[in-house]
Amino acid sequence: xxxxxxxxxxxxxxxxxxxxxxxxxxxxxxxxxxxxxxxxxxxxxxxxxxxxxxxxxxxxxxxxxxxxxxxxxxxxxxxxxxxxxxxxxxxxxxxxxxxxxxxxxxxxxxxxxxxxxxxxxxxxxxxxxxxxxxxxxxxxxxxxxxxxxxxxxxxxxxxxxxxxxxxxxxxxxxxxxxxxxxxxxxxxxxxxxxxxxxxxxxxxxxxxxxxxxxxxxxxxxxxxxxxxxxxxxxxxxxxxxxxxxxxxxxxxxxxxxxxxxxxxxxxxxxxxxxxxx
Ligand code: G1P
Numbered sequence: 329x330x331x332x333x334x335x336x337x338x339x340x341x342x343x344x345x346x347x348x349x350x351x352x353x354x355x356x357x358x359x360x361x362x363x364x365x366x367x368x369x370x371x372x373x374x375x376x377x378x379x380x381x382x383x384x385x386x387x388x389x390x391x392x393x394x395x396x397x398x399x400x401x402x403x404x405x406x407x408x409x410x411x412x413x414x415x416x417x418x419x420x421x422x423x424x425x426x427x428x429x430x431x432x433x434x435x436x437x438x439x440x441x442x443x444x445x446x447x448x449x450x451x452x453x454x455x456x457x458x459x460x461x462x463x464x465x466x467x468x469x470x471x472x473x474x475x476x477x478x479x480x481x482x483x484x485x486x487x488x489x490x491x492x493x494x495x496x497x498x499x500x501x502x503x504x505x506x507x508x509x510x511x512x513x514x515x516x517x518x519x520x521x522x523x524x525x526x527x528x529x530x531x532x533x534x535x536x537x538x539x540x541x542x543x544x545x546x547x548x549x550x551x552x553x554x555x556x557x558x559x560x561x562x563x564x565x566x567x568x569x570x571x572x573x574x575x576x577x578x579x580x581x582x583x584x585x586x587x588x589x590x591x592x593x594x595x596x597x598x599x600x601x602x603x604x605x
Pocket of ligand 1: 435459496497499519520531532533534558559560577596
C-alpha cells in the first residue's frame, strides 16, 4: 500500500525569476490555487494522506499554506467569503504534512534521498508539482499506484515528447508488455540526452512510485558532470534488475516550470472554468 507522497520542493525556480525570488515556485498559482496544492489534491485523491515535503531556505510559505491561519479564519468566519478557504481547510484536515530541508541543491536524486527520514522503509510516490496534470478520471498518482499494485516494483509515468525536447527529460528504453494499458518493462534510462543521442522520445514526467531500496542505491550513485545526483541513474540500476515499469499515463501534462507551459495550464484551467460555469 502506498501511504506517503514525497514532494521535492527545494528548487530555486530560476526560469521564473524574478517572481520566484521570494515566492517558492511551488506556490505560483494556476488561477487561484498554488501548484503544490494541485499536487497534494492529486495525492489525496489516490488515498494518500501523508505528504512529505522536501523544502529549502526561503520556502516557509509552503508550511504556512498547509496550516491553519487562525486570524484570517476568524476574520472571515460567518461571512460570505468563508467559502474561499473551504478547499484548503479540508486538505489540512485530511492530511499530515512532514518537512525536511534540503541544505544543498544537488539534484532530484539528492532531494529524494533527503526525504528518506520522512518515508522510511516503504514504497512511496513522488510528485513534482511543476508537472501539472489534468486527467479525465483518475489522477496520475492513482494510475501509477494501480500499476505498482500489479508489478510491485518502481513505476515511472511517461509521455512522448518532441525529439528536440529529449534534453529536458529522463528518457527510457523498454519493451511493451501490455498493449492495452501502455506499460513497458524498462531496460535502460538516460538523463536528458541530446536529440542525436536519445534512444527515443519516451520521457519521464514528474510522477514516480519508488521502492525503498532506491535510498541505498542513491547513497552509492556518483554525481553527474554537474555534481548532481540524478534519480534517473538510480532507477537505471533498478531497471537493469528488471524492477522498473514505465506507464504512459492517461491525461494532459503541463510543464509549469516554464513560462509557456504555465500559461498553457492557466488557459486550460480557465477554459474549463468557463465551460463549467
Ligand atoms: C527531473 C528529472 C527528469 C524528469 C523531469 C520530469 O528533471 O531529472 O528525469 O524527466 O524531472 O519533469 P527537472 O525537470 O527537475 O530538471
